[in-house]
Amino acid sequence: MTARKAIWLGARTVSRAKRLILVLWIFLTLLAALATTPVAAAISKSLGHSKWAAELIRGLDPSWIMETYRDTHGYVLAAMPVMLGLSLLAALLAHLLIAGGAISVFASQDRRYTAALFFEGCGRYFWRFFRLLLASSLLLGIVLGINAGLKALETRLWGEGMIETPIFYASRVRLALLLFLLVAAGMVADYAKIRLVVEPGRSAIRALLWSMRFASRNFGRCLRIWVVLMLAGALFYFVYDRISRAIPQTSSPGVFLLLIAQQLYIMSRLWLRLTFWASQTEMYFGLKPPAPASAPELFVWPPEPRAVLAEPALTMPQADEEAAGPA
């Protein structure tokens, strides 16, 4: 299984599950609206009938921001972090819910979205994914620890000197490494999720350990999926950026066009996220994973159809099967 094929299959899967994107978009928008409301209320109170509004539509004036801050006695600004924190917490939990549903759909036999399949998946895997989150936060801790250690080393080597250049470049290299490790950690967490959905085991730690082995053995392929989809994401952003700058945002029709462009971009990001999971699921199936590392459990989870029906039943090109076996 090559990365290209996995992405192609993944994209095809997602294209069959358009309604899933819609469901996620509605959910995401409701969540964001929660944090947007107080800000919108403050803008409305301040500028609702003000002549200044017509000028500010071209761009924010810092002194208007400070006026509003004064006018609302800082309530809105003070409420912002709380609202942001709450919506991020909600986002986190929602992410765990959705991942279970989405991967259930992508790992199903015909990979077709049905509300029942999706929502059942959301509920069934939530706690397993929650435990996985706790386990993988350890991984995140290690990554951040490495970053902190390197930063301390930079300070020790060059922090007391008079030249910034080495520390400037070293910190860029460090940040690139940090990004790389975060990607790797994210990848490991994703494959662990797939493993938890596809295989009968329920242990998050075992799934994580297995996934680390899996990701390191197939690192090139896994990374290629990430790189290709990130490039696609960058392209989407570039297109959105060009379009939004081209729209004259000084009148209602312009603002409406901007709103459409923004929400299309958000949908493209949702598509990207789902394609990630779908492609990784295809990669998982394509690589014929080794038998579960876990010891047989006392309670054997009834095999789910998609797990049993692994490769042959799938209408998936098989050409590079040999090449894809784990090393």
Place this chain on the structure above:
Amino acid sequence: MMMRWFPLFAVLCLPSFGALSRQIASYDIKVTLDTKTHTLRGSEVMTWVNASPDRVATLQFHLYMNAFKNESSTFMRESGRRFRPDRFQKKEWGWIDVNRMQVVGGADLTKAIRFIHPDDGNAADQTVIEVPLPEPVPPGKSIQVAIDFTTKLPKVVARTGYHDEYYLVGQWFPKIGVYEKAGFRYAKQGRWNCHQFHANSEFFADFGRYRVEVTLPAQFVVGATGVEKLRKDDVKSGTSTYVFEQEDVIDFAWTASPLFQRIERKFDAEKLVSAQELAEVSRIHGISPAEARLKDVRMILLIQPEHSATIERHFKALETAIKYFGLWYGKYPYDTLTFVDPPFGAGGSGGMEYPTFITCGTPLRPMPGELDPETVIIHEFGHQYWMQMAATNEFEEPPLDEGFNTYSTTKICDLAYGASRLPFRAMTFNLGDILDMPKMKAVQLDRAGYLLDPVVDDLVRNSWSYYNSLSYSLNAYVRTGVTLDTLENILGGDVMARIMRTYFQTWQFNHPTMDDFIKVANQVSGSDLSPFFSQFVRGNRLLDYMVADVTSSKVRTPLGVFDKDGAKVTVDFKEAGKQESSQEKGKGYKPMYESVVNIRREGDAIWPVEVRVGFKDGSVERRQWDGQYRWTRFTFVKPSELADVEIDPERKLLLDVNWANNSYVMKPESAVLSKWASNVMFWMQNTVLWLGSVL
């Protein structure tokens, strides 16, 4: 014991031939830098002229460096954790010892030295000393005192110190206070003005001649206040000795580092200032173009080699500053201006001003759209006018220096560079650029800063008497800037330009006060500006006008019983309707509208305002309101509905804390709300998605 007076120096009281100032306090200093212990060993001969009619029996000196001696100093106490040197090692504190003080050819004063604490009574503070003299200095006479001192430099903490092999040596020698005779500034009787070193304050000193001899290892590149007169290398000891001289200055600072790249260029007044610009200055001020002409200046840049890509930006910014300050207030009279780019890790010594010598600072990779390093170069150069030549008392009236300088810097930046991007970065990219945020003018940023806390204090106070450090910075810098901008809008650009130039020309080298500025403003503008100054400078009034409510409706036929031709006629709904429809049928009929506008004064500041009322047929009515009572009402009966109302339509009053409520539009533009709500929503959605992609 016989004291030797120097009547000759009494002549120095008056500007000597060619000198610009009265040379009251002059110094001849020899100093050696020990780079192992970061210590200076110096000896100075200080000549002080008693320009007062008093017999002065004591001398007071600043020992600024003791501010960094321990956590009990007033500087450290006031600054709280801000300058708390978390990692200060034993060798990183700074202090100064006076080893010997002696009247030249006379008594040894060393034993009589005592620390005094005129501002806060903090007995642990050692930044001011007083020495009784065996005999008072008579009026018009001078005294020479020889002082041996040792200065241990701190690790760069606030403005001064060392970092690795870099030295920025400021506030480093025993420096005499200012003796104020009765009637000088705010003095009711003769007194020493010699404040302790505070967290938020800078300096005040008399003018004088400085001759400073610096000896240090030969590999160091050196820059200083004034002109380098001599360099001697001693091969045997591996040291070099530099001699710098400057007159008409109030202080002396120097820097040394083996890493500096030294570049010298000429500010070519002929080339950089056009005849048109000179003509404009001569028109505004009624002077000849020759009088407006500037002088060539040697610009000496000491820059870090890793910042060499910014050399052009450095020089362009300095040229811009020399040009506009010179055109607006008067030519820069000194021969040199040295500007220093501190190395990485020594940012605390950047952005500081000394006579003919400033420190700036630049990011390693400056962005084209940002004004970093330009703003700081222009600002620090500006201090040559307010801190150095006007030489105001920054301890007692910080706005006269930092605030006047903010006003000037902002004008120059906006004029020469236009709107720019704030230096907010994500990695090496500008966030404003990425998010397509608009560029900002410096004046917008000043007003935004002012709004943080507009009237917690009077504008002018002792620098250590403001509510807190934030209030000090807001008042000393941006609030003064915004106040002067508002004054300029009220009076007009030309009048304000004349006020500023007259103030500077009248008071340069003479230590003006805020009262002196107010007098000049009243005289030049020809009007009594005391309502302005008493509310916004000497007071803390909040300026805020608002459009409270607005109605506009058709004038109806009145109902009721009316006397007509001796009979009582009742007009009811039906009758009124009949009358109205017959009117409407009439040729050229236009319904009349009654529009009522209520304006309120929300703040306690009273200032006359203009109110502009626009109608749907395009007609405009303008009204003046003196703002005396808390509200006023304007009623219009016109054949058109009201469209919008605006107080202060030209936005002259930058001090008004709420511009959004200064206007009212009957039919609001909903696109604005939609746009920003849509943007906020979009950013939130993206944030949530980013979080999702990491997990």
